[in-house]
Every structure is written in C-alpha cells, then in structure tokens.
Amino acid sequence: MKKVLAFIICITITHCCYAQQAAIKGSVLDTLNHVKLSQTVVALLYAKDSTLYKFTRTNENGQFELNGLTGGRYLLMVTYPAFADYVEPLQLTDTSVLHFNKIMLTLKSRLLQEVVIQQKVAAIKIKGDTTEFNAASYKTQPNATVEDLLKKLPGIQVNNKGQITAQGEKVKKILVDGEEFFGDDPTLTTRNLRADMIDKVQLYDKKSDQAAFTGIDDGEKSKTINLQLREDKKKGYFGKIEAGAGTGGFYDNQAMVNLFRKKQKMAVYGIVSNTGKTGLNWDEREKFGLGNVGGSGFTEDGGIEIGGQIDDQEGWDGQYISEGYPLVQTGGLFYSKKWNQDKNNFTGSYKTLKMYVDGSNNSTTQYILPDTVYYNNVSRQFNNSILRNRASGNYEVQIDSSSSIKLMVDGGLDHKLTNGSYESVFLGGDSALVNSNRRNLSSTADIGSMNSNLLWRKKLKKKGRTISLNLAENYSRNNGNGSLYSEAVFYKGGVPDSLQKTDQYKTSNSETVNVNANLTYSEPLSAAASLIFNYGVNISNNHSNRNSFNRNAAGKYDDRDSLYSNDFAFNMLSHRGGISYGYTKKKIRITLGNNVEFTSYRQQDNYRDISRDRSFVNWYPRASMRYAFSQMKSLSFNFNGNTRQPGINQLQPIRTNDDPLNIYVGNPDLKPSFASSFSLSFNNHKVMEGRSLWVSLNYGTTANDFSERSIIDKNGRRTTQSVNVDGNKNARLGLGMNWELGSSALMLGYDLNGSYSRNTNFINDQLNVTQSNNGGLSVSFIANKEKVYDSYLRVNAAYNSSNSSVQKAIQTNFWTGTLEHNLQLFLPVKLILRSDLVYEIRQKTSVFTSNNNVILWNANISKKLGKKEALELELSVNDLLGQNIGFNRSVNANSVTQNTYSTIGRYGLLSLRWNFNKTGGSTSHE
Numbered sequence: 001m002k003k004v005l006a007f008i009i010c011i012t013i014t015h016c017c018y019a020q021q022a023a024i025k026g027s028v029l030d031t032l033n034h035v036k037l038s039q040t041v042v043a044l045l046y047a048k049d050s051t052l053y054k055f056t057r058t059n060e061n062g063q064f065e066l067n068g069l070t071g072g073r074y075l076l077m078v079t080y081p082a083f084a085d086y087v088e089p090l091q092l093t094d095t096s097v098l099h100f101n102k103i104m105l106t107l108k109s110r111l112l113q114e115v116v117i118q119q120k121v122a123a124i125k126i127k128g129d130t131t132e133f134n135a136a137s138y139k140t141q142p143n144a145t146v147e148d149l150l151k152k153l154p155g156i157q158v159n160n161k162g163q164i165t166a167q168g169e170k171v172k173k174i175l176v177d178g179e180e181f182f183g184d185d186p187t188l189t190t191r192n193l194r195a196d197m198i199d200k201v202q203l204y205d206k207k208s209d210q211a212a213f214t215g216i217d218d219g220e221k222s223k224t225i226n227l228q229l230r231e232d233k234k235k236g237y238f239g240k241i242e243a244g245a246g247t248g249g250f251y252d253n254q255a256m257v258n259l260f261r262k263k264q265k266m267a268v269y270g271i272v273s274n275t276g277k278t279g280l281n282w283d284e285r286e287k288f289g290l291g292n293v294g295g296s297g298f299t300e301d302g303g304i305e306i307g308g309q310i311d312d313q314e315g316w317d318g319q320y321i322s323e324g325y326p327l328v329q330t331g332g333l334f335y336s337k338k339w340n341q342d343k344n345n346f347t348g349s350y351k352t353l354k355m356y357v358d359g360s361n362n363s364t365t366q367y368i369l370p371d372t373v374y375y376n377n378v379s380r381q382f383n384n385s386i387l388r389n390r391a392s393g394n395y396e397v398q399i400d401s402s403s404s405i406k407l408m409v410d411g412g413l414d415h416k417l418t419n420g421s422y423e424s425v426f427l428g429g430d431s432a433l434v435n436s437n438r439r440n441l442s443s444t445a446d447i448g449s450m451n452s453n454l455l456w457r458k459k460l461k462k463k464g465r466t467i468s469l470n471l472a473e474n475y476s477r478n479n480g481n482g483s484l485y486s487e488a489v490f491y492k493g494g495v496p497d498s499l500q501k502t503d504q505y506k507t508s509n510s511e512t513v514n515v516n517a518n519l520t521y522s523e524p525l526s527a528a529a530s531l532i533f534n535y536g537v538n539i540s541n542n543h544s545n546r547n548s549f550n551r552n553a554a555g556k557y558d559d560r561d562s563l564y565s566n567d568f569a570f571n572m573l574s575h576r577g578g579i580s581y582g583y584t585k586k587k588i589r590i591t592l593g594n595n596v597e598f599t600s601y602r603q604q605d606n607y608r609d610i611s612r613d614r615s616f617v618n619w620y621p622r623a624s625m626r627y628a629f630s631q632m633k634s635l636s637f638n639f640n641g642n643t644r645q646p647g648i649n650q651l652q653p654i655r656t657n658d659d660p661l662n663i664y665v666g667n668p669d670l671k672p673s674f675a676s677s678f679s680l681s682f683n684n685h686k687v688m689e690g691r692s693l694w695v696s697l698n699y700g701t702t703a704n705d706f707s708e709r710s711i712i713d714k715n716g717r718r719t720t721q722s723v724n725v726d727g728n729k730n731a732r733l734g735l736g737m738n739w740e741l742g743s744s745a746l747m748l749g750y751d752l753n754g755s756y757s758r759n760t761n762f763i764n765d766q767l768n769v770t771q772s773n774n775g776g777l778s779v780s781f782i783a784n785k786e787k788v789y790d791s792y793l794r795v796n797a798a799y800n801s802s803n804s805s806v807q808k809a810i811q812t813n814f815w816t817g818t819l820e821h822n823l824q825l826f827l828p829v830k831l832i833l834r835s836d837l838v839y840e841i842r843q844k845t846s847v848f849t850s851n852n853n854v855i856l857w858n859a860n861i862s863k864k865l866g867k868k869e870a871l872e873l874e875l876s877v878n879d880l881l882g883q884n885i886g887f888n889r890s891v892n893a894n895s896v897t898q899n900t901y902s903t904i905g906r907y908g909l910l911s912l913r914w915n916f917n918k919t920g921g922s923t924s925h926e
Contacts, residue, residue, distance in 0.1 A: 022069040022092045026100030027062045028078055030107075036062030037105065040080045047073035047089060048686070051630045070094065078103055124154070124632075124685050124692070130204040131685070139786055140195040141824065142869055143240075143915040146227060147187075149195040151792065152782065154692040154738035154749065156203070162187040164225065166203050172222040173206060177229055179336055179347050180394075181267070188269060188332075192256045193227065194238060194917065200228035234260050236919030244874075244911030250275055252909060260919065263338040270331035275878070276904055278320050278328045278355065316418050318386040323886055323901045324359025348393035358383040361886070361901035366847045368894045369712060370766045370806040374434070375847075376716075378424040387415045402459040411450040418443050418482075424661070426716035433491045434716040437661055443482030443506075450475045464524030470536075474514040481507045484548075486660045490715045502660050503550065504564070505557035510544040510648070518576075528585040533578075534595070540572040542648040548657070566654035566666075567606035572645070574599040578620065587628045595620035597643065603668055605653060616672055618643035632685040640677050646670040646706065650722045665721040673724065675702040691739035701729040709762040710894075723762065727769070730757040747782040763894050769805040772891055774798060778818075790824040802891040812896050814889075817841035830864035842889065848898045854883040872913040879906040 028040045042064045043055040053074065058064045071094045078086040083105040090098065125132045138152040151158050157165045164171040164186070174186040181189045206224035239257040246252075254277070256269040271277055320326045332351035338344065360381045367374040392410035399405065422439040450473075457468040486502040518536035525531060548564035549557040580593030597618040604611045621641040628634045649666070656664040677700040684693045707725040712718045738749035754775040761768050776798035784790040796818040803811045819839040826832055838856045860876030886901035 021067070022071060022094060022096040022098075024066045024069065024076065024090075024092075024098045024100070026064060026098075026103055028058050028064070028080070028103045028105060029062060030083075031104040036060075037080050037083075038062055040064070040078060040105075042066065043077045043079070044069070044090075045075040045077060047075050050075065050632065050686075069096075071096070076100075078105065080105055083107055130202050131683075133201040133203070135195065135198040135201055139784060141787075141790065141826075142196075142864075143872070144195040145191050146193045146195055146198060147190040149198060149201070150190065150225070152747075153201060154747070157751075157780075158190075162190060164190070166223055166225070170223060171225055173224040175224060175226040176265075178226055179345075180349075181265075181334060188256075189227070192240070192269065193258075194915075197229055197233040197238070197919070198227050199230040202226040202228060229260075233919045234262050236260060236917075238915075238917040238919055240913060240915045242911055242913040244909045246907050246909035248907045250878075250907040250909060252277065252911065263342070265334070265336045267334040268332070272329050274325070274327045275907075275909070276320065276322065276326060278326065278330065278353070316384055316416070318355070318388060318414060318416060320355065320357055322903050323361065324357040324382065324384075325902065325904065327356045329354040343398035345396045346394070349391070351388075351390045353386070353388040355388075356383075356385045359902040361899055363897055363899040364848065365895050365897040367712065368804050368807045368810055368896075369763055370768075373429040373807070373810070374712065374716060375427040375429075375431075376424060377427070378422060380423075381421045383419045385417045389413045404457050406453075406455045406457075408453040408455075409451070412448070414445070414447040416443075416445045416447065418445075422659075426661070433494050434714075435488055435490045435661065437486060437488045439484070439486040439659065441482065441484050441658060443480055445478060445480035445508075447478045448476065462524065464522065464530050466520075466522045468520045470516075470518045470520070472514075472516045475512070477509075477511045479509050481505070484658060484660075488661055500660060502657065504561065504657075505549045505551075507547045508545075510542075512540070512542045512648070514538065514540045529581070529583045532580040532582070532593070534580075535577040536575075538572070538574045538576065540574075542570040542572075544568050544570075544648050544652055546654060562607070564655050564657050565607065566652055568648065568652035568654070569602075569604040569606065570648045570651055571602045571604075572599060574618075576620075580622075589624075589626045591622070591624045593622050599645070599672070603651065605668075608653075612668065618672060619674070632683075634683050636679075636681045638677075638679045642675050642677075644673045644675065644706075646672065646722070650706065661717050663717070663719045665719060667722045670706065670722055671704050671724050673702055673704040673706055675700060675705075691737070693737045694735070696732075696734045698732045699730070705760075707759070707761045709765075711764055725760040725762075727760050728758060731755065749780045749782075751778045751780075752776075761894065763806055766806055768894050770802060770891075770894060772800070772802040774800050787826050789826065792820075792822040794818070794820040796820075800891065802896070804894045806894060812845065812847075812891055814845050815841070815843040830869065832862045832864070833859075834862070835859045840887075842887070847896060848889065852885070852887050852900075854885060854887075855881050856884055857881050870915050870917070872915070874909075874911045874913060876909045876911065877906070878904065878909070882906040 024044070026042075028037045028042070029035065030037060036058075038058055038060045040058040040062065041055060042058065044053045044066060045051060046053055054066055054069070056064050056066055069092060071092050074090045074092060076086075076088045076090055084107070086103055086105055092098070124134070133153050135149060138149060140148050140152070147158055147162065150156050150164060164174075171186070174181070174189045176189060176193070181193075203223075203225055206222050237257065237259045239255070241255045242253065244252040252273040252275045254269075254271050254273065257267065259266040320328070330351070330353040332349060334347075334349040336345075336347035338346075360379065362379045363377070365376045365378075367376065390410070390412040392408075394406070394408045396404060396406040419442045420440070422437065422441070424437045424439075426434040426436070428434050453470070453472040455468065455470050457466065459466050482505075484502060484504045484506060486500075488500040488502075489496050490498045490500070516536065516538045518534060520532060520534040522530055522532045545567045546565060548561040550559040550561050551557050552559050574597050576595055576597040578593060578595030580591060582592075583590040597620065599616045599618055601614040601616075602611065603614070619641060620643060621639070623639045624637065626634060626636045650670055651668050652666040653668050654666050677698065679696065679698045681696040682694065685691070703726055704724040705726070705728040706722055707728070708720050709723045710718055710720045732755040733753065735752040736750065738747060740747050755773070757770075757772045759770045759772075761770070776796060778794055778796035780792070780794040782792050798816050799813075800816070801811065801813045817839075818841070819837075821835070821837045823835045824832060825834075836858045840852075840854050840856070842852045844851065857880040858876070858878050859880055860874050862872050862874035865871035865873065882905060884903060884905050886903035887899070889898045890896075
C-alpha cells in the first residue's frame with residue numbers, strides 16, 4: 001500500500017511540475033511562396049549571453065514544439081539555408097504557452113532593411129580563443145578600406161600610422177584567408193584591400209606552427225588579425241590608381257592592382273611620394289637585430305621605451321617614422337596559389353624601396369646624478385638614403401593524409417648611406433658651460449640576410465600521436481665604412497680649458513650564422529590529455545671586426561687605433577630538451593611544461609689573443625590555463641619563463657666612439673638574463689546587448705637583466721657599459737569596454753590603463769633605481785548614419801611620474817592629453833567632406849618649459865564621379881593650421897629627454913583617384 005501511495009504521489013508531483021513548465025509552438029513558412037519549411041532549426045537561446053538552451057527541427061508540415069521550458073528571458077532564433085535568420089526576444093513565465101502560427105522567413109536575396117537589423121545577433125562570435133566579427137554588421141562607405149572597417153570594430157584601435165591595437169595589445173600580423181599578404185607589411189593590406197570584400201574579421205593569438213599541429217601551447221604567440229574574404233569576391237580584379245600634385249613641391253602617386261582567381265591571388269603595387277607614405281611594415285627594426293641594451297622607461301603616451309646604446313654609424317634602421325622629409329620610390333609583387341585539392345600551397349612576394357630622408361632635430365636631456373644635475377642640448381642635421389630589396393616565399397605540400405612539409409624562405413639586401421652633423425653643449429646644474437662639441441659622422445653599409453625554415457610533420461596511427469622535425473638557418477652580414485670628425489672643447493669656470501680632436505676612418509664587418517634542429521614527439525594519455533617531448537640542437541657563430549684609423553701627418557688614414565678596434569668571435573652550442581603536458585576538455589584547457597638548455601660559449605678576442613670558455617644551464621618553464629564560462633565569456637592565465645642571451649655587440653670588448661663624448665664599452669662578462677612574465681585576461685561579449693568587456697593584467701620580472709653602468713666625469717664625458725642587474729620589473733593593467741547606445745549606429749567605448757616599472761642601473765658607481773608610473777583613460781564615441789555622416793571622437797588623458805633613487809628630491813611628473821576627431825559628411829551632388837583633427841596637450845615641466853601643445857588638422861573635400869562612384873576628385877590640405885612639429889618626450893633610467901624634429905607641415909594636394917572593381921560578377925569601374 002505504501003509503494004502504491006508513493007507511486008501516486010510521484011506521478012502527481014511530476015504532472016504538477018510539467019503543468020507548471022512553459023512551451024512554445026508554431027510553424028515556419030517561406031514568405032514569398034508560402035511553402036512550409038521542414039527541417040528548419042528552431043533554437044532557444046539565453047538572452048544574457050546568447051548560449052543555446054534548447055533546439056528542435058520542424059516536421060514535414062513545418063511545425064515545431066518546444067516543451068518543458070523554465071521561465072526567463074530568451075531569444076527565439078529560426079534558421080534555414082539561403083534564408084535570413086528570424087530572431088525574436090521572449091519573456092517566459094513557468095506557465096507560458098506561446099503560439100507562433102506562421103513564422104515567415106525571407107530569402108537573403110530579397111532581404112529588407114528591417115531584417116538586416118535582426119542579423120546583428122551574429123555581429124560577434126567567440127570560437128575558442130578567436131573573436132570573430134561579421135563585417136556586414138558594421139557599415140562602411142563605398143570604396144572604404146579594411147582600415148576603415150577595423151576602426152569600427154569593438155576593442156580595436158588604429159592610429160594615424162596604421163598600427164593596430166586590439167584588446168590592449170599590439171597586432172603583429174595581418175593575414176588574408178590565413179596567409180600573409182605581401183609578407184608582413186600590414187599597412188599594404190589594411191589600406192588597399194576594400195572593406196566590402198571582407199566576410200569575417202578574426203582576432204586571435206596566433207600560435208607557432210608546431211603548437212597548432214600538436215595542440216599544446218609552446219608559449220610562442222603573436223596578436224593576429226585574419227581577414228576572411230567573401231566567396232563571391234575571390235574571382236575578379238580590383239585596385240586603385242591615384243595621382244596627386246600640390247603646393248610646395250609635394251606629390252603623391254600610388255597604384256595597386258589585385259587579381260583573384262579562386263585559389264590564386266596576384267597583386268602589384270607602386271608608390272612614388274614625398275608625403276610620408278612608404279609602405280613599410282611596423283617592425284623592420286626588430287628583424288635586423290637593432291636591439292637595445294639597458295633599462296626601460298616610458299614615453300609620454302605610456303609606452304615602454306628600452307634605453308641603451310646604438311652606434312650613430314649604424315643606428316638608422318632605414319624607416320621613415322615622421323622625422324624629416326622623405327622621398328619614396330617603392331613597389332612590390334605578390335603571388336599565391338593552392339592546387340591539387342589544396343594539398344599544395346605556395347605564396348611569394350618581392351618588395352623594393354628607394355628612400356631619401358633629410359631633416360633636423362633638437363633634443364634636451366636632463367641627467368640626474370648622485371651629487372648634481374647636468375643638461376645636454378644637441379642639434380642635428382641629417383641626410384640619409386637606402387636601397388632595400390626583400391623577397392620571401394612559403395611552400396607547403398600535404399604528402400598524404402598524415403604528413404606534410406612546409407618550407408619558408410626570406411632574404412634581403414640593403415645599401416644604406418647616412419650623414420649627420422651635430423652640435424652640442426653640456427651644462428652644469430648652475431647652467432655653467434662644461435663642454436661643447438661639433439661632430440660630423442658619415443657611413444656606408446651593405447646589409448644582407450637569408451633565413452629558411454623546413455618543417456616536417458607526421459601523424460601516426462594512434463590518434464594524437466605525432467612526430468615533427470624542424471630545421472632552420474639564419475644568416476646575416478653587415479659590411480660598412482665611414483668617417484668621424486669631432487672637435488670637443490672643455491671649459492673651466494666658463495672659459496675654454498682644453499680641446500679634444502678626433503679624425504678617423506672606420507670599417508665595420510660582422511657576420512652571424514645560426515643553425516637549429518628540433519625534434520618533437522606527442523603521445524596521447526587519454527582523449528583529453530597528452531604529453532609532448534622535444535629535443536633540439538642550436539649552433540650560433542658570430543664574428544665582428546671593427547677598425548678605427550687615425551689620420552696621420554700626411555693626411556692618410558693608416559694609423560689603426562687599437563683602443564677603438566677589435567676582432568671578436570662569439571660561438572655558442574646549446575642542447576635543449578623538455579616535456580609538456582596538455583589537457584583540453586569542454587570548458588577548460590591547461591598546458592604545463594618546461595625546457596632545460598645546456599649552453600656553451602667560446603669568446604675569442606683575436607687582436608689580443610684571448611679566449612674564454614663559459615657554460616650555462618638555462619630554463620624555459622611555461623604554464624597556461626583557459627576557462628570558458630560560456631561561448632562568449634572566458635578567463636585566461638599564462639606564465640612564461642625565458643632565457644635571453646647577450647648579443648655580440650654587448651659582449652665584444654671594444655670602445656665605441658662614434659660620439660667621443662659618449663663612449664660605449666662592451667662587456668665580455670655578461671651573463672644570460674632570465675625573464676618571467678605573467679598575464680591574466682578576462683573577456684566577456686554580450687552580443688544581444690551590444691557590449692564587450694576585456695580586462696588584462698601583466699606582470700614581469702627579470703633576473704640578470706641587461707642594464708648600464710655609466711660614468712660621467714667632471715668634463716661631461718660619459719662612458720657606458722652593459723652590466724647584469726637584478727630587481728627590474730614591470731606591471732600593466734588594461735581595461736576596456738564598448739557598448740551600443742540605442743542602435744548599432746551609436747557606440748561608446750572606454751579604455752583604462754596603468755603601468756609601473758622598476759629599473760636598475762649604476763651612475764658613477766652608485767646603484768640607481770628608477771620607478772616610473774603611468775595611468776591613462778580614454779573615451780571614444782562612434783556615430784554614423786549611412787550616406788549622411790560618419791563620426792569618431794576619442795579623448796585621452798595620461799599622467800606620467802618618475803623618480804630616481806640617486807636624487808629622490810627630483811621627480812618628473814607631467815600630464816599629456818589627446819583629443820582626436822574624425823568626421824565624414826556626405827553632401828549633395830556626391831560631395832564628401834572629411835576632417836581629421838588631433839589636439840595634443842603636453843604639460844610644461846621645470847626642465848621643459850616651452851609650450852608644445854599643437855592642433856594637427858587635416859581636411860579634404862572630394863567629389864564622386866560616375867554612376868558607380870569609382871572616380872574621385874579630391875582637394876586636401878595637410879596641417880591646415882600650420883602647427884605640426886615633431887615631438888616626443890621619454891623617461892629612461894636617470895635621464896629625461898625631450899626631442900623636437902623637422903617633419904612634414906602644411907601643404908595642399910589635388911588628387912584624382914580611380915577605384916576599380918570587378919569581382920563576383922559585379923563591375924564598379926568606368
């Protein structure tokens with residue numbers, strides 16, 4: 001009897017619970033033909049984050065039913081191939097029963113404007129670590145570029161140089177359909193590809209090829225944007241041709257032609273201009289090994305600046321970044337092809353550049369010493385030129401379903417000429433003259449490089465078991481010569497006391513060869529876990545020969561100065577092995593690993609016949625974790641430990657006197673440094689509410705970091721040497737948010753950031769600790785109305801503070817601010833008015849007392865011509881108010897520097913631009 005009673009109670013409770021649950025019923029039809037659509041997907045999503053709650057399919061009569069629903073806020077989404085999605089928000093109670101008798105779906109080809117708005121639900125998607133933006137959800141004007149599109153995406157900023165920051169990090173690569181376009185020259189892609197060709201914009205941290213293959217993180221990442229082209233735009237041609245002439249002798253001529261044939265892409269471009277357009281990529285400096293040594297500081301916009309010594313003779317990296325007046329002649333070719341069912345893939349590019357840059361700059365530096373303060377004022381006139389050639393190619397073949405080979409090759413040749421004339425004065429804290437210097441420096445250099453990488457990958461029979469072999473070589477050489485003439489006058493009591501004259505001819509020859517082999521094996525432990533074992537060998541041979549010759553009484557340069565000459569070899573052999581553990585299951589992904597490296601050095605000073613053998617044990621630990629709360633909300637943590645070896649320019653025991661008042665001395669006793677970096681990030685995208693939130697926290701510390709020991713004598717001469725220090729650390733916090741206001745045409749965003757750095761160096765044999773703080777807030781506002789206006793406003797304020805332990809009473813504190821406004825107005829008769837205004841505010845300090853606030857205003861008016869608006873006549877004015885001055889301010893170790901330089905100012909330009917396009921069967925050219 002008790003069992004029967006219990007059964008009746010259970011049935012009653014179940015019936016009551018079922019009666020209290022909600023249900024949705026309905027049918028789906030084609031709007032045009034009123035045909036019942038069977039097998040249509042009907043999904044119910046949580047409104048708060050658009051994740052799936054329940055789904056079903058319609059039956060043969062187009063009917064559906066969702067039962068057993070709990071109360072809450074939902075989105076009903078109905079999808080069927082070739083038809084536009086139907087989306088409707090719902091509010092259910094526990095007893096709701098909703099009937100949708102006829103849900104009408106519309107063919108995408110007949111989509112009305114009202115339905116397009118509903119498509120905004122798919123504006124942003126999160127796929128694992130990838131944030132994907134639907135390009136069609138962000139309105140751009142006809143003939144807009146990819147750069148115009150990127151400026152509209154939440155969490156992405158593009159500065160006036162074309163550099164891109166995404167979610168607080170700099171974007172290193174721009175890919176097109178997963179491939180590099182013109183090598184790694186991002187601005188050629190973002191400023192020449194059309195926005196209407198893009199289907200999806202994917203933002204993610206690109207892993208190494210090895211990590212992507214095994215699925216286990218190896219710590220190598222770079223923030224990357226991949227532009228996924230629309231299928232209908234992969235066949236045809238497009239491009240632009242532009243010619244412009246203006247006042248003051250300025251001109252700007254550009255052309256780019258792209259030809260896409262499904263699996264083939266071809267492109268050619270050319271630029272002849274003196275307006276500052278070069279087509280150079282963002283980080284050429286890093287590729288050519290022009291790294292610095294020394295402590296780090298921060299620039300006026302909060303960026304970290306690494307201090308240290310770079311020879312004036314070799315220091316110019318062949319780029320133009322606003323300093324001086326350039327003349328550029330550059331061009332390039334690009335080709336890619338996939339064939340044999342995409343089993344074979346080839347990409348190749350070639351670029352050439354001829355550039356001349358001349359100009360001047362003036363700098364003021366405050367040196368903070370333990371017992372006094374010095375001021376150094378330097379003016380420079382320069383005239384530089386470079387002829388650069390670059391080629392790169394990648395070839396990948398899928399041998400069978402389990403193995404592939406990928407070959408990557410790149411190389412280049414530079415011929416560089418530099419000439420500089422310098423005048424400087426060195427003042428004591430009481431403004432008394434300490435020294436003055438007139439100096440001329442010229443050099444010629446030929447720089448070559450050749451790099452290759454071969455990667456073989458094989459999947460074995462057991463799922464998850466793989467083996468791969470990576471072979472790489474890097475070769476570079478630098479052959480140069482030049483001359484130095486300097487006259488330095490030293491003062492006592494404001495009266496000339498002595499003269500130091502330097503008249504030398506210099507030669508410099510260096511060569512580096514690196515060969516690396518790495519074998520990797522992965523073994524699955526379960527469906528979710530696996531281990532990776534790796535072993536590698538690296539051989540690095542470096543040789544540097546530098547000579548300085550004094551001028552003799554007969555006027556010939558044949559007296560070698562042994563103090564400033566050297567013949568030095570630095571060879572390294574290392575064995576590296578390690579193990580990594582990876583775990584991936586549903587919402588969580590974990591990677592743990594460590595490598596150990598045994599490194600042997602041989603340092604050979606050939607001039608002095610001194611050799612030295614050294615050995616080190618280096619560690620490379622790493623860990624990462626990612627937890628996905630939902631498809632659009634995740635938390636990630638990363639840790640990386642990395643050992644960095646000193647370079648030959650830091651190790652070789654040579655004194656460098658390209659500036660006789662600032663001597664650099666190598667240090668053969670340098671040890672490798674070990675850097676630990678931690679990062680924590682949180683991302684949350686609420687698509688239906690049009691909101692995006694991201695938070696990132698980074699912390700790093702370095703043991704045996706490379707810093708400086710500087711001695712400044714009573715005559716103002718500075719001698720600097722690289723040394724190892726401990727205690728260097730930095731931290732950075734970034735927070736950003738974007739959300740729509742009322743509609744997709746209005747968007748508000750803000751970014752909050754702060755940073756702290758602690759850097760150690762030695763000043764006149766006294767330990768100096770420099771602590772720097774920076775905080776900033778920016779607010780942006782985007783508003784647009786199609787064919788009426790397009791407006792972008794950003795306001796930024798930052799506070800910078802720095803103090804050194806050797807003079808705690810002296811602090812460097814200043815505010816900077818930026819107001820940026822971009823506006824497009826679409827006027828009658830196809831006229832477009834554009835305005836780009838930047839107001840830069842820089843607070844005066846006790847050292848820098850001049851007013852450097854400027855308003856940079858560029859404006860143009862253009863008229864579209866022709867039915868397809870492919871022709872455009874434009875009248876533009878650069879620096880409308882004539883206030884453009886080159887300016888930057890930086891804090892570094894125990895010095896603060898302000899630099900002003902000549903740069904392109906006001907001019908007018910009349911241009912004719914032809915945007916032609918014939919892709920996907922459509923034609924937009926005349």
